[in-house]
Amino acid sequence: MTTPLRLGIAGLGTVGVGVVRIVRKHAKVLEARAGRPITISAVAARSRSKDRGVPITDYAWEDDPVALARRDDVDVFVELMGGSDGPAKAATEAAIAAGKDVVTANKAMLAIHGQALAEAAEAEGRVLRFEAAVAGGIPAVKALTESLAGNEITRVLGVMNGTCNYILTRMEKAHLGYNKVFAEASDLGYLEADPRLDVGGIDAGHKLALLAAIAFGTRVDFDAVALEGIERITIEDIERASDMGYRIKLLGVARMTGRGLEQRMQPCLVPKGSPLGRLEGATNMVVLEGDSVGQIVLRGAGAGEGPTASAVMSDVMDIARGTRVSTFGQPAGTLERPAAAASAGPAPH
Numbered sequence: 001m002t003t004p005l006r007l008g009i010a011g012l013g014t015v016g017v018g019v020v021r022i023v024r025k026h027a028k029v030l031e032a033r034a035g036r037p038i039t040i041s042a043v044a045a046r047s048r049s050k051d052r053g054v055p056i057t058d059y060a061w062e063d064d065p066v067a068l069a070r071r072d073d074v075d076v077f078v079e080l081m082g083g084s085d086g087p088a089k090a091a092t093e094a095a096i097a098a099g100k101d102v103v104t105a106n107k108a109m110l111a112i113h114g115q116a117l118a119e120a121a122e123a124e125g126r127v128l129r130f131e132a133a134v135a136g137g138i139p140a141v142k143a144l145t146e147s148l149a150g151n152e153i154t155r156v157l158g159v160m161n162g163t164c165n166y167i168l169t170r171m172e173k174a175h176l177g178y179n180k181v182f183a184e185a186s187d188l189g190y191l192e193a194d195p196r197l198d199v200g201g202i203d204a205g206h207k208l209a210l211l212a213a214i215a216f217g218t219r220v221d222f223d224a225v226a227l228e229g230i231e232r233i234t235i236e237d238i239e240r241a242s243d244m245g246y247r248i249k250l251l252g253v254a255r256m257t258g259r260g261l262e263q264r265m266q267p268c269l270v271p272k273g274s275p276l277g278r279l280e281g282a283t284n285m286v287v288l289e290g291d292s293v294g295q296i297v298l299r300g301a302g303a304g305e306g307p308t309a310s311a312v313m314s315d316v317m318d319i320a321r322g323t324r325v326s327t328f329g330q331p332a333g334t335l336e337r338p339a340a341a342a343s344a345g346p347a348p349h
């Protein structure tokens with residue numbers, strides 16, 4: 001019997017439950033692919049009594065995610081609580097200090113503390129992975145860190161917040177104003193508890209900053225992202241753009257310029273017939289450009305239980321197979337501090 005890889009999962013919300021479901025449903029195929037069983041030792045959430053739609057009584061329960069992170073029967077701490085600080089950060093730090101590998105979906109935490117956490121993990125000889133934190137089910141992190149590792153990356157761009165794309169495409173299709181569609185999105189549960197994270201471009205800006213760090217070998221610098229949300233986009237803007245053959249998208253663009261690293265997350269005009277212009281509803285798209293490979297377009301679900309849990313499992317499977325890649329694709333200590341280029345004009349597409 002080969003040694004199982006034992007998970008401790010903190011957070012049993014949308015993503016945590018999705019991960020539990022995959023581990024249970026695909027136990028055999030995961031074991032075949034990893035060469036060892038993937039098991040769950042323990043879980044943590046706020047409410048022990050909440051019905052989560054998956055059986056969790058098979059696993060040990062911890063009220064305190066830090067205690068979960070330190071358990072002897074946990075090899076990989078899976079952080080799925082969210083929040084840039086608080087229990088997510090405390091438990092991630094505790095897990096690394098206790099010699100555990102960490103998988104997280106938490107872009108807010110990594111956009112702010114990613115450098116320090118990556119350095120801490122490397123100092124302990126552990127890995128910290130975050131495929132699910134950027135564009136949900138789309139394997140953008142893996143594509144950049146692994147598949148395109150032989151390229152000089154020239155540009156990273158994309159639509160990375162499904163809620164904003166839903167609002168903009170719904171406004172256009174139904175000829176509705178921003179406030180009406182915002183209210184609809186809220187009723188449908190599409191918005192974060194603090195909606196500015198979505199419509200203010202902050203969530204998408206976190207993701208862009210993480211991808212830029214990998215693409216350009218630089219320290220994550222979320223503060224340098226030129227951010228503008230979609231709150232001021234009117235139906236008239238959308239219809240005028242349409243008349244000229246364009247659609248408005250909340251587009252992130254990162255590229256290294258002669259003046260430094262440019263990172264922008266702003267509403268942009270994109271040609272209707274382009275892959276970005278054809279993107280509907282809550283779908284995400286990440287476009288990666290490298291000197292040898294040319295342009296790669298990745299399109300898929302940027303959120304939701306299945307797609308996000310799928311991305312978490314990609315990191316878990318890497319660890320189970322012994323694939324150990326640095327958090328940002330190279331040792332954290334070698335990441336440069338780039339000059340931030342001032343934002344310059346509308347995004348090229």
Ligand SMILES: NC(=O)c1ccc[n+]([C@@H]2O[C@H](COP(=O)([O-])OP(=O)(O)OC[C@H]3O[C@@H](n4cnc5c(N)ncnc54)[C@H](OP(=O)(O)O)[C@@H]3O)[C@@H](O)[C@H]2O)c1
Nearest residue numbers: 011012013014015045046047080081082087105106303304
């Ligand atoms: N949802 C998505 O589609 C998606 C996509 C990409 C990335 N992510 C990221 O994935 C992470 C989780 O998102 P989610 O949508 O699954 O969140 P969620 O549904 O709100 O679930 C959060 C979970 O964390 C638990 N939790 C919160 N504070 C805790 C604490 N102090 N101690 C123990 N448990 C605590 C909650 O417990 P209770 O259930 O008991 O309240 C809940 O189970 C976030 O970082 C998010 O940004 C989510």
